[in-house]
Amino acid sequence: MNAERTLVVWVPDWPVHALLRDDGADGLSPDAPLALTANHLVVACSAAARREGVRTGLREREAQTRCPELAVYPHDPETDERRFAPIATALEQLVPGIEVVRAGLCAMRARGPARYYGGEAPAGAAVLHLAAQLGLPDTRVGIADGRFTAEQVARSASTDPGVSAPADGLRIVDPGGSPAFLSPLPVSRAVDAGLAETLQGLGIRTLGALAALPEDAVRQRFGPHGLAAHRRASASGVGSGSEVRPRPPARELSVELSFDTPIDAADQLAFACSTLAERFIGGLTEDRLVCTALRVELTDDVGARHEREWAHPRHFTAADTIGRIRWQAASATKETERGGAGVTKVRITPVHTDRAASHEPGLWSTEPDERVHHHLSRAQSRLGHTGVGTIALAGGRLLADRQRFVPWSTTRVERGAARASASGPWPGALTGPAPSRVFPEAIPAALLDASGAPVRIDADDLLTAEPAHLRVAEAAFESPVTAWSPPWVVRERWWEGAPARFRLQVQLADGDAWLLVFRTGAWAAEGRYD
Amino acid sequence: MNSLATVRSLQQRISEMQPVRLDARVLPTSEGLRPLLPGGALRMGASYAVQGSRQLALAMLAEASTSGAWCGVIGDSSFGAEAAAALGIALERCVVIPHPGDDALGLTGALAEILTVLLVTAPSPPSPGEAERISARLREHDAALVAVGEWPRPESTLHVTASRWDGLGRGHGMLSNRELVVQSQDRLGARRHTVRFEHGAVVAPRTAPVRRLGAR
Numbered sequence: 001m002n003a004e005r006t007l008v009v010w011v012p013d014w015p016v017h018a019l020l021r022d023d024g025a026d027g028l029s030p031d032a033p034l035a036l037t038a039n040h041l042v043v044a045c046s047a048a049a050r051r052e053g054v055r056t057g058l059r060e061r062e063a064q065t066r067c068p069e070l071a072v073y074p075h076d077p078e079t080d081e082r083r084f085a086p087i088a089t090a091l092e093q094l095v096p097g098i099e100v101v102r103a104g105l106c107a108m109r110a111r112g113p114a115r116y117y118g119g120e121a122p123a124g125a126a127v128l129h130l131a132a133q134l135g136l137p138d139t140r141v142g143i144a145d146g147r148f149t150a151e152q153v154a155r156s157a158s159t160d161p162g163v164s165a166p167a168d169g170l171r172i173v174d175p176g177g178s179p180a181f182l183s184p185l186p187v188s189r190a191v192d193a194g195l196a197e198t199l200q201g202l203g204i205r206t207l208g209a210l211a212a213l214p215e216d217a218v219r220q221r222f223g224p225h226g227l228a229a230h231r232r233a234s235a236s237g238v239g240s241g242s243e244v245r246p247r248p249p250a251r252e253l254s255v256e257l258s259f260d261t262p263i264d265a266a267d268q269l270a271f272a273c274s275t276l277a278e279r280f281i282g283g284l285t286e287d288r289l290v291c292t293a294l295r296v297e298l299t300d301d302v303g304a305r306h307e308r309e310w311a312h313p314r315h316f317t318a319a320d321t322i323g324r325i326r327w328q329a330a331s332a333t334k335e336t337e338r339g340g341a342g343v344t345k346v347r348i349t350p351v352h353t354d355r356a357a358s359h360e361p362g363l364w365s366t367e368p369d370e371r372v373h374h375h376l377s378r379a380q381s382r383l384g385h386t387g388v389g390t391i392a393l394a395g396g397r398l399l400a401d402r403q404r405f406v407p408w409s410t411t412r413v414e415r416g417a418a419r420a421s422a423s424g425p426w427p428g429a430l431t432g433p434a435p436s437r438v439f440p441e442a443i444p445a446a447l448l449d450a451s452g453a454p455v456r457i458d459a460d461d462l463l464t465a466e467p468a469h470l471r472v473a474e475a476a477f478e479s480p481v482t483a484w485s486p487p488w489v490v491r492e493r494w495w496e497g498a499p500a501r502f503r504l505q506v507q508l509a510d511g512d513a514w515l516l517v518f519r520t521g522a523w524a525a526e527g528r529y530d
Numbered sequence: 531m532n533s534l535a536t537v538r539s540l541q542q543r544i545s546e547m548q549p550v551r552l553d554a555r556v557l558p559t560s561e562g563l564r565p566l567l568p569g570g571a572l573r574m575g576a577s578y579a580v581q582g583s584r585q586l587a588l589a590m591l592a593e594a595s596t597s598g599a600w601c602g603v604i605g606d607s608s609f610g611a612e613a614a615a616a617l618g619i620a621l622e623r624c625v626v627i628p629h630p631g632d633d634a635l636g637l638t639g640a641l642a643e644i645l646t647v648l649l650v651t652a653p654s655p656p657s658p659g660e661a662e663r664i665s666a667r668l669r670e671h672d673a674a675l676v677a678v679g680e681w682p683r684p685e686s687t688l689h690v691t692a693s694r695w696d697g698l699g700r701g702h703g704m705l706s707n708r709e710l711v712v713q714s715q716d717r718l719g720a721r722r723h724t725v726r727f728e729h730g731a732v733v734a735p736r737t738a739p740v741r742r743l744g745a746r
Contacts, residue, residue: 372600376625383630387630389625390625392621403612405626433706435610440607440608512693
């Protein structure tokens with residue numbers, strides 16, 4: 001069985017092209033001798049460097065000896081891939097169904113383009129024309145039976161036997177001519193180094209010699225690797241299916257919806273977006289993806305745009321998405337002084353996606369009960385999304401800094417606070433039991449001595465007098481202060497000129513206890529041991 | 531006359547030791563709080579009023595939360611998370627609604643369906659009708675309610691009469707352990723108890739050495 005006709009596009013020295021196209025490469029000239037190295041071995045070099053004798057696989061030192069003006073850069077495979085992605089997309093626009101073998105090398109079936117352009121030579125010329133437009137004039141195109149042969153053809157010279165070169169950079173081997181083209185090539189082209197050495201030792205030095213061996217004998221002696229090499233050498237196709245596996249076309253996952261009449265009410269907008277949200281989640285599900293963070297953009301009729309990212313502790317469902325749109329629409333009307341009549345365009349973009357397989361609920365589910373989530377979401381729709389939540393402990397010195405309200409079904413977005421661990425060393429933090437009431441904003445208080453004069457902190461960080469009476473928010477307590485702790489200091493951001501704060505535990509005669517904080521000359525109640 | 535008094539006191543002791551309903555379904559309760567409650571535990575469907583200490587009210591939630599139940603704190607804008615965590619409340623299963631708005635009681639009734647123990651601070655005590663509606667929901671969904679302040683017809687009212695702290699002196703030391711004297715008022719009558727907090731958590735009452743020997 002003969003392999004199908006395959007077209008291979010090869011960009012020689014792609015890592016060098018990628019480097020020249022990458023950011024911060026403005027000073028580099030493509031005509032200068034350049035080399036990319038990894039592990040002190042040359043991975044790729046420019047044409048100018050090759051003229052000076054630099055070759056791939058050479059040691060860095062030796063390359064520099066051969067070409068002293070050689071500029072050496074580290075090789076970054078990720079840059080190669082990233083810079084090749086737009087090239088592959090442009091090729092896909094011209095010929096659908098391409099397989100990116102690696103950065104700089106694409107394979108595609110030749111039959112379709114050949115029929116469209118009226119022959120293989122015009123098809124290859126069209127690809128070369130596109131490559132020249134993309135700034136890659138030295139691109140090679142090879143057309144032959146099978147992927148391996150086509151790649152070898154693309155690398156061949158126009159004078160090689162059996163090769164026709166209708167245009168500069170285009171090499172074609174006619175159908176059936178592939179075994180003859182391959183037979184003089186060294187055997188190391190088709191197999192890895194270890195097997196190549198064995199074959200050389202056996203006297204099999206060319207692909208023709210390998211192809212001449214009976215297939216059964218190769219399978220028995222060398223196993224599947226040997227069989228694959230034999231098939232490549234004899235230019236016979238794979239057993240079944242196609243050798244070229246086109247990559248799935250990229251899909252646009254973000255969705256948008258425009259309204260003719262502007263919508264002002266959040267509920268109305270949420271209702272109008274229900275199909276949009278279904279479509280958004282449906283598109284992700286078809287790609288076996290789940291969305292864990294998304295961005296909602298609401299655009300006014302006057303062009304003002306309100307944009308916000310929402311995270312989800314697990315992954316978004318359609319109802320969650322609608323909820324986020326409703327919250328955002330409600331907060332947008334609250335936050336901004338809008339000139340427009342309402343929202344005319346809604347756009348939902350996934351920010352983080354994940355494979356759906358890793359989000360399957362376990363047999364013993366660790367997620368909160370579905371019922372709990374349902375009820376709390378309903379309470380949230382009544383009170384606003386910051387009305388219902390749980391409290392997470394955070395790092396900090398003062399009590400109010402040490403606890404953080406996390407609205408239900410949102411993850412913590414501010415990473416800086418999450419990193420500060422609650423248990424870390426916080427000089428000045430409270431030791432011993434914590435007050436059962438923590439005031440979000442400290443309440444102004446007054447601490448008086450027996451004569452009614454206010455007690456303060458002196459320069460030695462000590463109390464100026466023995467406290468006798470406590471007043472919190474203008475309410476004086478009848479029972480006197482019977483016990484108090486030594487004041488301890490909290491020094492924070494002294495480099496910014498923030499004044500030191502002092503904390504003090506105070507106990508009244510009736511057993512009431514308070515945690516006070518002294519800052520800028522006044523006392524305030526931070527928490528109460530209720 | 532003397533024998534009549536003896537019989538009465540014996541009857542009271544019997545009724546204290548056995549639950550009134552045999553099928554009373556109960557929630558996990560801290561060992562230190564069991565003597566305070568009729569039946570020796572928080573009962574599903576019941577309401578409790580706690581007056582005078584937020585720490586005691588939070589302690590009623592702790593054991594149920596530790597054993598995996600969801601609990602809620604409604605209407606408390608000064609919730610002390612660290613004190614709650616020290617008592618044993620699992621913060622990730624503790625829903626906090628600091629400002630429930632005008633309809634705090636309606637929200638309480640709605641959330642009774644999913645939360646096992648609710649701690650409610652209502653701006654004003656509900657009318658008996660409202661309380662009965664919430665109570666019906668509690669019974670239906672096997673939840674319990676702890677109200678801070680007044681609550682109509684509670685299963686038990688716990689009133690803190692005295693509070694004493696250890697560790698703090700005149701200008702030295704830090705607050706450490708706490709002892710509350712609690713007056714409980716329920717169908718068994720009014721009784722007086724002591725609740726001890728050590729390191730912010732309720733500790734079991736000290737059992738007499740003789741009884742401990744007998745238990746072995």
